[in-house]
Amino acid sequence: MADAGVPAGPFDRAMVIFNPGRAGMGTRIEALQRELATDLPDLSVELLPTEYAGHARALARIEAGRGAPLILSVSGDGGYNEVVNGVMDVPGSKAVCTVIPAGNANDHFRSLPARTLSGALTEKTVRHIDLLRVAFRSGSREQVQYAHSYVGFGLTPLMAIGIEKGGKGKVLELVSVARTLRRLEPFELVRDDGATAKFDSLILANISRMAKYGTVSESQYPDDGRFEVVTLPHAGLTKMALMTLRAVTLGLGHQPSVRSYAFSTRNAVPCQIDGEIVHIQAGTHVRVDSAKGALATV
Missing domain, CATH: 3.40.50.10330 (Probable inorganic polyphosphate/atp-NAD kinase; domain 1)
Known part of the structure:
Protein backbone atom coordinates (compact mmCIF):
# COMPACT_ATOMS: atom_id res chain seq x y z
CA MET A 1 0.00 0.00 0.00
CA LEU A 131 -10.63 9.84 -4.63
CA LEU A 132 -11.74 10.36 -8.20
CA ARG A 133 -11.99 14.04 -9.08
CA VAL A 134 -14.68 14.38 -11.74
CA ALA A 135 -14.92 17.67 -13.64
CA PHE A 136 -17.85 18.34 -15.99
CA ARG A 137 -17.35 21.36 -18.26
CA SER A 138 -19.99 22.80 -20.54
CA GLY A 139 -18.99 26.05 -22.20
CA SER A 140 -17.35 28.25 -19.56
CA ARG A 141 -19.04 26.50 -16.66
CA GLU A 142 -17.29 23.70 -14.75
CA GLN A 143 -18.72 21.52 -12.01
CA VAL A 144 -16.44 19.36 -9.85
CA GLN A 145 -17.52 16.35 -7.85
CA TYR A 146 -15.54 13.68 -6.05
CA ALA A 147 -16.20 9.94 -6.08
CA HIS A 148 -14.89 7.57 -3.43
CA SER A 149 -15.52 4.46 -5.54
CA TYR A 150 -16.42 4.75 -9.23
CA VAL A 151 -17.88 6.72 -12.11
CA GLY A 152 -19.92 4.76 -14.65
CA PHE A 153 -21.45 5.69 -18.00
CA GLY A 154 -24.01 3.79 -20.05
CA LEU A 155 -24.80 0.35 -18.66
CA THR A 156 -24.04 0.90 -14.96
CA PRO A 157 -26.36 3.89 -14.33
CA LEU A 158 -29.13 2.22 -16.34
CA MET A 159 -28.69 -0.90 -14.21
CA ALA A 160 -29.06 1.25 -11.08
CA ILE A 161 -32.23 2.84 -12.43
CA GLY A 162 -33.61 -0.57 -13.37
CA ILE A 163 -32.84 -2.02 -9.94
CA GLU A 164 -34.51 0.93 -8.22
CA LYS A 165 -37.67 0.47 -10.29
CA GLY A 166 -37.66 -3.33 -10.13
CA GLY A 167 -37.46 -3.77 -6.37
CA LYS A 168 -34.89 -4.98 -3.85
CA GLY A 169 -33.67 -8.54 -3.39
CA LYS A 170 -31.03 -10.44 -5.37
CA VAL A 171 -33.43 -12.25 -7.71
CA LEU A 172 -35.53 -9.16 -8.46
CA GLU A 173 -32.41 -7.07 -9.00
CA LEU A 174 -30.81 -9.53 -11.41
CA VAL A 175 -34.10 -9.73 -13.35
CA SER A 176 -34.10 -5.93 -13.52
CA VAL A 177 -30.54 -5.96 -14.86
CA ALA A 178 -31.55 -8.40 -17.60
CA ARG A 179 -34.42 -6.14 -18.61
CA THR A 180 -32.10 -3.14 -18.61
CA LEU A 181 -29.72 -4.78 -21.07
CA ARG A 182 -32.48 -4.90 -23.69
CA ARG A 183 -33.10 -1.14 -23.39
CA LEU A 184 -29.51 0.01 -23.50
CA GLU A 185 -28.45 2.33 -26.30
CA PRO A 186 -24.76 2.89 -27.14
CA PHE A 187 -23.15 6.27 -26.54
CA GLU A 188 -20.32 7.96 -28.41
CA LEU A 189 -17.34 9.71 -26.82
CA VAL A 190 -14.78 12.03 -28.38
CA ARG A 191 -11.26 11.97 -26.94
CA ASP A 192 -9.23 15.15 -26.59
CA ASP A 193 -7.13 14.13 -29.61
CA GLY A 194 -10.29 13.97 -31.75
CA ALA A 195 -10.64 10.18 -31.92
CA THR A 196 -14.14 8.83 -31.37
CA ALA A 197 -15.40 5.58 -29.89
CA LYS A 198 -18.82 4.03 -29.32
CA PHE A 199 -19.42 2.23 -26.02
CA ASP A 200 -22.11 0.25 -24.28
CA SER A 201 -20.37 0.74 -20.93
CA LEU A 202 -17.50 2.72 -19.44
CA ILE A 203 -16.47 2.41 -15.79
CA LEU A 204 -13.70 4.34 -14.07
CA ALA A 205 -13.18 2.43 -10.83
CA ASN A 206 -11.28 3.24 -7.67
CA ILE A 207 -12.49 0.01 -6.03
CA SER A 208 -12.71 -3.63 -7.03
CA ARG A 209 -16.44 -4.31 -6.59
CA MET A 210 -19.59 -2.45 -7.54
CA ALA A 211 -23.33 -2.92 -7.99
CA LYS A 212 -23.31 -5.53 -5.19
CA TYR A 213 -22.54 -8.50 -7.41
CA GLY A 214 -19.88 -7.36 -9.86
CA THR A 215 -16.10 -7.61 -9.56
CA VAL A 216 -14.69 -5.13 -12.04
CA SER A 217 -11.04 -5.15 -11.04
CA GLU A 218 -8.42 -7.08 -9.08
CA SER A 219 -7.15 -3.88 -7.44
CA GLN A 220 -7.68 -3.99 -3.68
CA TYR A 221 -6.31 -0.70 -2.36
CA PRO A 222 -7.48 2.71 -3.62
CA ASP A 223 -4.26 4.49 -2.65
CA ASP A 224 -1.89 4.10 -5.59
CA GLY A 225 -2.74 7.29 -7.46
CA ARG A 226 -4.37 5.35 -10.31
CA PHE A 227 -7.79 4.00 -11.21
CA GLU A 228 -9.00 1.21 -13.48
CA VAL A 229 -10.69 1.77 -16.84
CA VAL A 230 -13.26 -0.88 -17.72
CA THR A 231 -14.68 -0.49 -21.22
CA LEU A 232 -17.21 -2.38 -23.28
CA PRO A 233 -17.19 -1.14 -26.88
CA HIS A 234 -20.56 -1.32 -28.60
CA ALA A 235 -21.01 -4.96 -29.53
CA GLY A 236 -24.65 -5.89 -29.02
CA LEU A 237 -26.79 -7.58 -26.41
CA THR A 238 -25.03 -10.94 -26.34
CA LYS A 239 -21.61 -9.56 -25.50
CA MET A 240 -23.07 -7.23 -22.86
CA ALA A 241 -24.86 -10.16 -21.25
CA LEU A 242 -21.66 -12.24 -21.23
CA MET A 243 -19.68 -9.38 -19.67
CA THR A 244 -22.33 -8.90 -16.99
CA LEU A 245 -22.37 -12.65 -16.26
CA ARG A 246 -18.59 -12.75 -15.99
CA ALA A 247 -18.60 -9.72 -13.65
CA VAL A 248 -21.04 -11.38 -11.25
CA THR A 249 -19.29 -14.77 -11.31
CA LEU A 250 -15.57 -14.86 -12.10
CA GLY A 251 -14.94 -11.11 -12.17
CA LEU A 252 -13.46 -9.13 -15.04
CA GLY A 253 -9.84 -9.64 -14.02
CA HIS A 254 -7.03 -7.12 -14.36
CA GLN A 255 -7.91 -3.86 -16.12
CA PRO A 256 -5.71 -1.05 -17.46
CA SER A 257 -5.07 1.70 -14.91
CA VAL A 258 -4.48 5.40 -15.52
CA ARG A 259 -4.02 8.62 -13.57
CA SER A 260 -6.37 10.64 -15.76
CA TYR A 261 -9.09 10.04 -18.35
CA ALA A 262 -10.82 12.71 -20.46
CA PHE A 263 -13.40 12.89 -23.23
CA SER A 264 -16.41 14.83 -24.52
CA THR A 265 -19.89 13.39 -24.92
CA ARG A 266 -21.29 13.26 -28.45
CA ASN A 267 -24.80 12.60 -27.14
CA ALA A 268 -26.59 12.78 -23.77
CA VAL A 269 -25.63 9.91 -21.47
CA PRO A 270 -26.51 8.90 -17.87
CA CYS A 271 -23.65 8.83 -15.39
CA GLN A 272 -23.46 7.09 -12.04
CA ILE A 273 -21.20 8.50 -9.33
CA ASP A 274 -20.98 6.28 -6.25
CA GLY A 275 -24.51 5.09 -6.80
CA GLU A 276 -26.04 8.49 -7.53
CA ILE A 277 -27.35 9.20 -11.04
CA VAL A 278 -26.32 12.33 -12.96
CA HIS A 279 -27.57 13.06 -16.49
CA ILE A 280 -24.80 14.43 -18.73
CA GLN A 281 -25.78 16.58 -21.69
CA ALA A 282 -24.34 16.23 -25.17
CA GLY A 283 -21.19 18.28 -25.72
CA THR A 284 -20.03 18.05 -22.09
CA HIS A 285 -16.29 17.67 -21.49
CA VAL A 286 -15.54 15.16 -18.76
CA ARG A 287 -12.17 14.80 -17.04
CA VAL A 288 -11.53 12.29 -14.27
CA ASP A 289 -8.29 12.50 -12.29
CA SER A 290 -6.98 10.43 -9.41
CA ALA A 291 -6.79 12.68 -6.35
CA LYS A 292 -4.06 10.72 -4.60
CA GLY A 293 -4.37 10.52 -0.82
CA ALA A 294 -7.15 13.11 -0.80
CA LEU A 295 -9.32 11.51 1.89
CA ALA A 296 -8.24 10.87 5.47
CA THR A 297 -9.99 7.83 6.88
CA VAL A 298 -9.74 5.23 9.65
Missing part, protein backbone atom coordinates in the same frame (compact mmCIF):
# COMPACT_ATOMS: atom_id res chain seq x y z
CA ALA A 2 1.17 3.53 -0.72
CA ASP A 3 0.47 4.76 2.81
CA ALA A 4 0.92 2.37 5.72
CA GLY A 5 -0.79 4.78 8.10
CA VAL A 6 0.52 7.43 10.46
CA PRO A 7 -0.26 7.92 14.13
CA ALA A 8 -3.54 9.77 14.56
CA GLY A 9 -3.78 12.75 16.84
CA PRO A 10 -6.80 12.71 19.15
CA PHE A 11 -10.08 13.60 17.49
CA ASP A 12 -11.67 16.57 19.16
CA ARG A 13 -15.19 15.16 18.62
CA ALA A 14 -17.17 12.58 16.68
CA MET A 15 -19.98 13.64 14.35
CA VAL A 16 -22.47 10.99 13.25
CA ILE A 17 -24.35 11.85 10.04
CA PHE A 18 -27.32 9.64 9.17
CA ASN A 19 -30.73 9.53 7.55
CA PRO A 20 -33.27 9.05 10.37
CA GLY A 21 -35.93 7.91 7.91
CA ARG A 22 -34.11 4.71 6.91
CA ALA A 23 -35.62 1.56 8.40
CA GLY A 24 -33.80 0.31 11.48
CA MET A 25 -31.64 3.42 11.76
CA GLY A 26 -32.63 4.16 15.36
CA THR A 27 -31.31 0.80 16.56
CA ARG A 28 -28.17 1.20 14.46
CA ILE A 29 -27.39 4.62 15.96
CA GLU A 30 -27.92 3.41 19.53
CA ALA A 31 -25.47 0.55 18.96
CA LEU A 32 -22.93 2.95 17.43
CA GLN A 33 -23.20 5.30 20.41
CA ARG A 34 -22.48 2.41 22.79
CA GLU A 35 -19.47 1.36 20.69
CA LEU A 36 -18.03 4.87 20.64
CA ALA A 37 -18.58 5.27 24.39
CA THR A 38 -16.60 2.06 24.97
CA ASP A 39 -13.74 2.72 22.54
CA LEU A 40 -13.41 6.48 22.96
CA PRO A 41 -14.98 7.29 26.34
CA ASP A 42 -13.59 10.83 26.46
CA LEU A 43 -14.78 11.80 23.00
CA SER A 44 -17.79 14.04 22.57
CA VAL A 45 -20.32 12.47 20.18
CA GLU A 46 -22.96 14.51 18.34
CA LEU A 47 -25.76 13.13 16.17
CA LEU A 48 -26.51 14.99 12.94
CA PRO A 49 -29.66 13.64 11.26
CA THR A 50 -30.21 14.71 7.65
CA GLU A 51 -33.44 16.38 6.55
CA TYR A 52 -33.22 16.42 2.75
CA ALA A 53 -31.17 15.23 -0.20
CA GLY A 54 -27.78 16.95 -0.14
CA HIS A 55 -28.01 17.80 3.57
CA ALA A 56 -25.21 15.37 4.48
CA ARG A 57 -22.82 17.35 2.29
CA ALA A 58 -23.81 20.62 3.94
CA LEU A 59 -23.40 19.14 7.44
CA ALA A 60 -20.01 17.62 6.61
CA ARG A 61 -18.82 20.91 5.10
CA ILE A 62 -19.66 22.80 8.30
CA GLU A 63 -17.96 20.26 10.57
CA ALA A 64 -14.90 19.90 8.33
CA GLY A 65 -14.31 23.63 8.65
CA ARG A 66 -13.62 23.57 12.36
CA GLY A 67 -11.28 21.52 14.52
CA ALA A 68 -10.39 17.89 13.88
CA PRO A 69 -13.62 15.92 13.78
CA LEU A 70 -14.13 12.24 13.17
CA ILE A 71 -17.09 12.19 10.77
CA LEU A 72 -18.97 8.91 10.67
CA SER A 73 -21.41 8.48 7.81
CA VAL A 74 -24.00 5.83 8.66
CA SER A 75 -25.17 5.29 5.11
CA GLY A 76 -24.75 3.60 1.78
CA ASP A 77 -22.47 4.75 -1.03
CA GLY A 78 -24.62 7.76 -1.93
CA GLY A 79 -24.75 9.15 1.59
CA TYR A 80 -21.02 8.67 2.03
CA ASN A 81 -20.44 10.44 -1.28
CA GLU A 82 -22.22 13.49 0.10
CA VAL A 83 -20.06 13.45 3.24
CA VAL A 84 -16.84 13.06 1.25
CA ASN A 85 -17.75 15.96 -1.02
CA GLY A 86 -18.63 18.10 1.98
CA VAL A 87 -15.18 17.51 3.44
CA MET A 88 -13.53 18.18 0.08
CA ASP A 89 -15.35 21.51 -0.06
CA VAL A 90 -13.00 22.65 2.75
CA PRO A 91 -9.36 22.82 1.57
CA GLY A 92 -6.89 21.79 4.25
CA SER A 93 -9.54 20.29 6.51
CA LYS A 94 -8.35 18.11 9.39
CA ALA A 95 -11.50 16.00 9.27
CA VAL A 96 -11.20 12.21 9.19
CA CYS A 97 -14.04 10.21 7.62
CA THR A 98 -15.35 6.69 7.74
CA VAL A 99 -18.53 4.94 6.64
CA ILE A 100 -20.69 2.64 8.72
CA PRO A 101 -22.53 0.53 6.09
CA ALA A 102 -26.28 1.08 6.22
CA GLY A 103 -27.30 1.15 2.57
CA ASN A 104 -28.28 -1.15 -0.25
CA ALA A 105 -24.97 -1.82 -1.98
CA ASN A 106 -22.17 -0.48 0.29
CA ASP A 107 -19.64 -1.07 -2.50
CA HIS A 108 -16.98 1.16 -0.94
CA PHE A 109 -17.07 -0.58 2.44
CA ARG A 110 -17.10 -4.05 0.86
CA SER A 111 -14.11 -3.31 -1.35
CA LEU A 112 -11.75 -2.21 1.42
CA PRO A 113 -9.80 -4.66 3.62
CA ALA A 114 -12.05 -6.11 6.32
CA ARG A 115 -11.96 -4.21 9.59
CA THR A 116 -14.23 -3.25 12.43
CA LEU A 117 -14.81 0.28 13.67
CA SER A 118 -13.63 -0.82 17.10
CA GLY A 119 -10.39 -2.14 15.65
CA ALA A 120 -9.80 1.00 13.60
CA LEU A 121 -10.35 3.27 16.58
CA THR A 122 -8.15 1.13 18.81
CA GLU A 123 -5.30 1.27 16.28
CA LYS A 124 -5.66 5.06 16.13
CA THR A 125 -4.17 5.33 12.67
CA VAL A 126 -5.27 7.62 9.90
CA ARG A 127 -4.85 6.40 6.33
CA HIS A 128 -5.15 8.45 3.19
CA ILE A 129 -6.97 6.94 0.23
CA ASP A 130 -7.48 8.25 -3.28
Whole structure:
Protein backbone atom coordinates (compact mmCIF):
# COMPACT_ATOMS: atom_id res chain seq x y z
CA MET A 1 0.00 0.00 0.00
CA ALA A 2 1.17 3.53 -0.72
CA ASP A 3 0.47 4.76 2.81
CA ALA A 4 0.92 2.37 5.72
CA GLY A 5 -0.79 4.78 8.10
CA VAL A 6 0.52 7.43 10.46
CA PRO A 7 -0.26 7.92 14.13
CA ALA A 8 -3.54 9.77 14.56
CA GLY A 9 -3.78 12.75 16.84
CA PRO A 10 -6.80 12.71 19.15
CA PHE A 11 -10.08 13.60 17.49
CA ASP A 12 -11.67 16.57 19.16
CA ARG A 13 -15.19 15.16 18.62
CA ALA A 14 -17.17 12.58 16.68
CA MET A 15 -19.98 13.64 14.35
CA VAL A 16 -22.47 10.99 13.25
CA ILE A 17 -24.35 11.85 10.04
CA PHE A 18 -27.32 9.64 9.17
CA ASN A 19 -30.73 9.53 7.55
CA PRO A 20 -33.27 9.05 10.37
CA GLY A 21 -35.93 7.91 7.91
CA ARG A 22 -34.11 4.71 6.91
CA ALA A 23 -35.62 1.56 8.40
CA GLY A 24 -33.80 0.31 11.48
CA MET A 25 -31.64 3.42 11.76
CA GLY A 26 -32.63 4.16 15.36
CA THR A 27 -31.31 0.80 16.56
CA ARG A 28 -28.17 1.20 14.46
CA ILE A 29 -27.39 4.62 15.96
CA GLU A 30 -27.92 3.41 19.53
CA ALA A 31 -25.47 0.55 18.96
CA LEU A 32 -22.93 2.95 17.43
CA GLN A 33 -23.20 5.30 20.41
CA ARG A 34 -22.48 2.41 22.79
CA GLU A 35 -19.47 1.36 20.69
CA LEU A 36 -18.03 4.87 20.64
CA ALA A 37 -18.58 5.27 24.39
CA THR A 38 -16.60 2.06 24.97
CA ASP A 39 -13.74 2.72 22.54
CA LEU A 40 -13.41 6.48 22.96
CA PRO A 41 -14.98 7.29 26.34
CA ASP A 42 -13.59 10.83 26.46
CA LEU A 43 -14.78 11.80 23.00
CA SER A 44 -17.79 14.04 22.57
CA VAL A 45 -20.32 12.47 20.18
CA GLU A 46 -22.96 14.51 18.34
CA LEU A 47 -25.76 13.13 16.17
CA LEU A 48 -26.51 14.99 12.94
CA PRO A 49 -29.66 13.64 11.26
CA THR A 50 -30.21 14.71 7.65
CA GLU A 51 -33.44 16.38 6.55
CA TYR A 52 -33.22 16.42 2.75
CA ALA A 53 -31.17 15.23 -0.20
CA GLY A 54 -27.78 16.95 -0.14
CA HIS A 55 -28.01 17.80 3.57
CA ALA A 56 -25.21 15.37 4.48
CA ARG A 57 -22.82 17.35 2.29
CA ALA A 58 -23.81 20.62 3.94
CA LEU A 59 -23.40 19.14 7.44
CA ALA A 60 -20.01 17.62 6.61
CA ARG A 61 -18.82 20.91 5.10
CA ILE A 62 -19.66 22.80 8.30
CA GLU A 63 -17.96 20.26 10.57
CA ALA A 64 -14.90 19.90 8.33
CA GLY A 65 -14.31 23.63 8.65
CA ARG A 66 -13.62 23.57 12.36
CA GLY A 67 -11.28 21.52 14.52
CA ALA A 68 -10.39 17.89 13.88
CA PRO A 69 -13.62 15.92 13.78
CA LEU A 70 -14.13 12.24 13.17
CA ILE A 71 -17.09 12.19 10.77
CA LEU A 72 -18.97 8.91 10.67
CA SER A 73 -21.41 8.48 7.81
CA VAL A 74 -24.00 5.83 8.66
CA SER A 75 -25.17 5.29 5.11
CA GLY A 76 -24.75 3.60 1.78
CA ASP A 77 -22.47 4.75 -1.03
CA GLY A 78 -24.62 7.76 -1.93
CA GLY A 79 -24.75 9.15 1.59
CA TYR A 80 -21.02 8.67 2.03
CA ASN A 81 -20.44 10.44 -1.28
CA GLU A 82 -22.22 13.49 0.10
CA VAL A 83 -20.06 13.45 3.24
CA VAL A 84 -16.84 13.06 1.25
CA ASN A 85 -17.75 15.96 -1.02
CA GLY A 86 -18.63 18.10 1.98
CA VAL A 87 -15.18 17.51 3.44
CA MET A 88 -13.53 18.18 0.08
CA ASP A 89 -15.35 21.51 -0.06
CA VAL A 90 -13.00 22.65 2.75
CA PRO A 91 -9.36 22.82 1.57
CA GLY A 92 -6.89 21.79 4.25
CA SER A 93 -9.54 20.29 6.51
CA LYS A 94 -8.35 18.11 9.39
CA ALA A 95 -11.50 16.00 9.27
CA VAL A 96 -11.20 12.21 9.19
CA CYS A 97 -14.04 10.21 7.62
CA THR A 98 -15.35 6.69 7.74
CA VAL A 99 -18.53 4.94 6.64
CA ILE A 100 -20.69 2.64 8.72
CA PRO A 101 -22.53 0.53 6.09
CA ALA A 102 -26.28 1.08 6.22
CA GLY A 103 -27.30 1.15 2.57
CA ASN A 104 -28.28 -1.15 -0.25
CA ALA A 105 -24.97 -1.82 -1.98
CA ASN A 106 -22.17 -0.48 0.29
CA ASP A 107 -19.64 -1.07 -2.50
CA HIS A 108 -16.98 1.16 -0.94
CA PHE A 109 -17.07 -0.58 2.44
CA ARG A 110 -17.10 -4.05 0.86
CA SER A 111 -14.11 -3.31 -1.35
CA LEU A 112 -11.75 -2.21 1.42
CA PRO A 113 -9.80 -4.66 3.62
CA ALA A 114 -12.05 -6.11 6.32
CA ARG A 115 -11.96 -4.21 9.59
CA THR A 116 -14.23 -3.25 12.43
CA LEU A 117 -14.81 0.28 13.67
CA SER A 118 -13.63 -0.82 17.10
CA GLY A 119 -10.39 -2.14 15.65
CA ALA A 120 -9.80 1.00 13.60
CA LEU A 121 -10.35 3.27 16.58
CA THR A 122 -8.15 1.13 18.81
CA GLU A 123 -5.30 1.27 16.28
CA LYS A 124 -5.66 5.06 16.13
CA THR A 125 -4.17 5.33 12.67
CA VAL A 126 -5.27 7.62 9.90
CA ARG A 127 -4.85 6.40 6.33
CA HIS A 128 -5.15 8.45 3.19
CA ILE A 129 -6.97 6.94 0.23
CA ASP A 130 -7.48 8.25 -3.28
CA LEU A 131 -10.63 9.84 -4.63
CA LEU A 132 -11.74 10.36 -8.20
CA ARG A 133 -11.99 14.04 -9.08
CA VAL A 134 -14.68 14.38 -11.74
CA ALA A 135 -14.92 17.67 -13.64
CA PHE A 136 -17.85 18.34 -15.99
CA ARG A 137 -17.35 21.36 -18.26
CA SER A 138 -19.99 22.80 -20.54
CA GLY A 139 -18.99 26.05 -22.20
CA SER A 140 -17.35 28.25 -19.56
CA ARG A 141 -19.04 26.50 -16.66
CA GLU A 142 -17.29 23.70 -14.75
CA GLN A 143 -18.72 21.52 -12.01
CA VAL A 144 -16.44 19.36 -9.85
CA GLN A 145 -17.52 16.35 -7.85
CA TYR A 146 -15.54 13.68 -6.05
CA ALA A 147 -16.20 9.94 -6.08
CA HIS A 148 -14.89 7.57 -3.43
CA SER A 149 -15.52 4.46 -5.54
CA TYR A 150 -16.42 4.75 -9.23
CA VAL A 151 -17.88 6.72 -12.11
CA GLY A 152 -19.92 4.76 -14.65
CA PHE A 153 -21.45 5.69 -18.00
CA GLY A 154 -24.01 3.79 -20.05
CA LEU A 155 -24.80 0.35 -18.66
CA THR A 156 -24.04 0.90 -14.96
CA PRO A 157 -26.36 3.89 -14.33
CA LEU A 158 -29.13 2.22 -16.34
CA MET A 159 -28.69 -0.90 -14.21
CA ALA A 160 -29.06 1.25 -11.08
CA ILE A 161 -32.23 2.84 -12.43
CA GLY A 162 -33.61 -0.57 -13.37
CA ILE A 163 -32.84 -2.02 -9.94
CA GLU A 164 -34.51 0.93 -8.22
CA LYS A 165 -37.67 0.47 -10.29
CA GLY A 166 -37.66 -3.33 -10.13
CA GLY A 167 -37.46 -3.77 -6.37
CA LYS A 168 -34.89 -4.98 -3.85
CA GLY A 169 -33.67 -8.54 -3.39
CA LYS A 170 -31.03 -10.44 -5.37
CA VAL A 171 -33.43 -12.25 -7.71
CA LEU A 172 -35.53 -9.16 -8.46
CA GLU A 173 -32.41 -7.07 -9.00
CA LEU A 174 -30.81 -9.53 -11.41
CA VAL A 175 -34.10 -9.73 -13.35
CA SER A 176 -34.10 -5.93 -13.52
CA VAL A 177 -30.54 -5.96 -14.86
CA ALA A 178 -31.55 -8.40 -17.60
CA ARG A 179 -34.42 -6.14 -18.61
CA THR A 180 -32.10 -3.14 -18.61
CA LEU A 181 -29.72 -4.78 -21.07
CA ARG A 182 -32.48 -4.90 -23.69
CA ARG A 183 -33.10 -1.14 -23.39
CA LEU A 184 -29.51 0.01 -23.50
CA GLU A 185 -28.45 2.33 -26.30
CA PRO A 186 -24.76 2.89 -27.14
CA PHE A 187 -23.15 6.27 -26.54
CA GLU A 188 -20.32 7.96 -28.41
CA LEU A 189 -17.34 9.71 -26.82
CA VAL A 190 -14.78 12.03 -28.38
CA ARG A 191 -11.26 11.97 -26.94
CA ASP A 192 -9.23 15.15 -26.59
CA ASP A 193 -7.13 14.13 -29.61
CA GLY A 194 -10.29 13.97 -31.75
CA ALA A 195 -10.64 10.18 -31.92
CA THR A 196 -14.14 8.83 -31.37
CA ALA A 197 -15.40 5.58 -29.89
CA LYS A 198 -18.82 4.03 -29.32
CA PHE A 199 -19.42 2.23 -26.02
CA ASP A 200 -22.11 0.25 -24.28
CA SER A 201 -20.37 0.74 -20.93
CA LEU A 202 -17.50 2.72 -19.44
CA ILE A 203 -16.47 2.41 -15.79
CA LEU A 204 -13.70 4.34 -14.07
CA ALA A 205 -13.18 2.43 -10.83
CA ASN A 206 -11.28 3.24 -7.67
CA ILE A 207 -12.49 0.01 -6.03
CA SER A 208 -12.71 -3.63 -7.03
CA ARG A 209 -16.44 -4.31 -6.59
CA MET A 210 -19.59 -2.45 -7.54
CA ALA A 211 -23.33 -2.92 -7.99
CA LYS A 212 -23.31 -5.53 -5.19
CA TYR A 213 -22.54 -8.50 -7.41
CA GLY A 214 -19.88 -7.36 -9.86
CA THR A 215 -16.10 -7.61 -9.56
CA VAL A 216 -14.69 -5.13 -12.04
CA SER A 217 -11.04 -5.15 -11.04
CA GLU A 218 -8.42 -7.08 -9.08
CA SER A 219 -7.15 -3.88 -7.44
CA GLN A 220 -7.68 -3.99 -3.68
CA TYR A 221 -6.31 -0.70 -2.36
CA PRO A 222 -7.48 2.71 -3.62
CA ASP A 223 -4.26 4.49 -2.65
CA ASP A 224 -1.89 4.10 -5.59
CA GLY A 225 -2.74 7.29 -7.46
CA ARG A 226 -4.37 5.35 -10.31
CA PHE A 227 -7.79 4.00 -11.21
CA GLU A 228 -9.00 1.21 -13.48
CA VAL A 229 -10.69 1.77 -16.84
CA VAL A 230 -13.26 -0.88 -17.72
CA THR A 231 -14.68 -0.49 -21.22
CA LEU A 232 -17.21 -2.38 -23.28
CA PRO A 233 -17.19 -1.14 -26.88
CA HIS A 234 -20.56 -1.32 -28.60
CA ALA A 235 -21.01 -4.96 -29.53
CA GLY A 236 -24.65 -5.89 -29.02
CA LEU A 237 -26.79 -7.58 -26.41
CA THR A 238 -25.03 -10.94 -26.34
CA LYS A 239 -21.61 -9.56 -25.50
CA MET A 240 -23.07 -7.23 -22.86
CA ALA A 241 -24.86 -10.16 -21.25
CA LEU A 242 -21.66 -12.24 -21.23
CA MET A 243 -19.68 -9.38 -19.67
CA THR A 244 -22.33 -8.90 -16.99
CA LEU A 245 -22.37 -12.65 -16.26
CA ARG A 246 -18.59 -12.75 -15.99
CA ALA A 247 -18.60 -9.72 -13.65
CA VAL A 248 -21.04 -11.38 -11.25
CA THR A 249 -19.29 -14.77 -11.31
CA LEU A 250 -15.57 -14.86 -12.10
CA GLY A 251 -14.94 -11.11 -12.17
CA LEU A 252 -13.46 -9.13 -15.04
CA GLY A 253 -9.84 -9.64 -14.02
CA HIS A 254 -7.03 -7.12 -14.36
CA GLN A 255 -7.91 -3.86 -16.12
CA PRO A 256 -5.71 -1.05 -17.46
CA SER A 257 -5.07 1.70 -14.91
CA VAL A 258 -4.48 5.40 -15.52
CA ARG A 259 -4.02 8.62 -13.57
CA SER A 260 -6.37 10.64 -15.76
CA TYR A 261 -9.09 10.04 -18.35
CA ALA A 262 -10.82 12.71 -20.46
CA PHE A 263 -13.40 12.89 -23.23
CA SER A 264 -16.41 14.83 -24.52
CA THR A 265 -19.89 13.39 -24.92
CA ARG A 266 -21.29 13.26 -28.45
CA ASN A 267 -24.80 12.60 -27.14
CA ALA A 268 -26.59 12.78 -23.77
CA VAL A 269 -25.63 9.91 -21.47
CA PRO A 270 -26.51 8.90 -17.87
CA CYS A 271 -23.65 8.83 -15.39
CA GLN A 272 -23.46 7.09 -12.04
CA ILE A 273 -21.20 8.50 -9.33
CA ASP A 274 -20.98 6.28 -6.25
CA GLY A 275 -24.51 5.09 -6.80
CA GLU A 276 -26.04 8.49 -7.53
CA ILE A 277 -27.35 9.20 -11.04
CA VAL A 278 -26.32 12.33 -12.96
CA HIS A 279 -27.57 13.06 -16.49
CA ILE A 280 -24.80 14.43 -18.73
CA GLN A 281 -25.78 16.58 -21.69
CA ALA A 282 -24.34 16.23 -25.17
CA GLY A 283 -21.19 18.28 -25.72
CA THR A 284 -20.03 18.05 -22.09
CA HIS A 285 -16.29 17.67 -21.49
CA VAL A 286 -15.54 15.16 -18.76
CA ARG A 287 -12.17 14.80 -17.04
CA VAL A 288 -11.53 12.29 -14.27
CA ASP A 289 -8.29 12.50 -12.29
CA SER A 290 -6.98 10.43 -9.41
CA ALA A 291 -6.79 12.68 -6.35
CA LYS A 292 -4.06 10.72 -4.60
CA GLY A 293 -4.37 10.52 -0.82
CA ALA A 294 -7.15 13.11 -0.80
CA LEU A 295 -9.32 11.51 1.89
CA ALA A 296 -8.24 10.87 5.47
CA THR A 297 -9.99 7.83 6.88
CA VAL A 298 -9.74 5.23 9.65
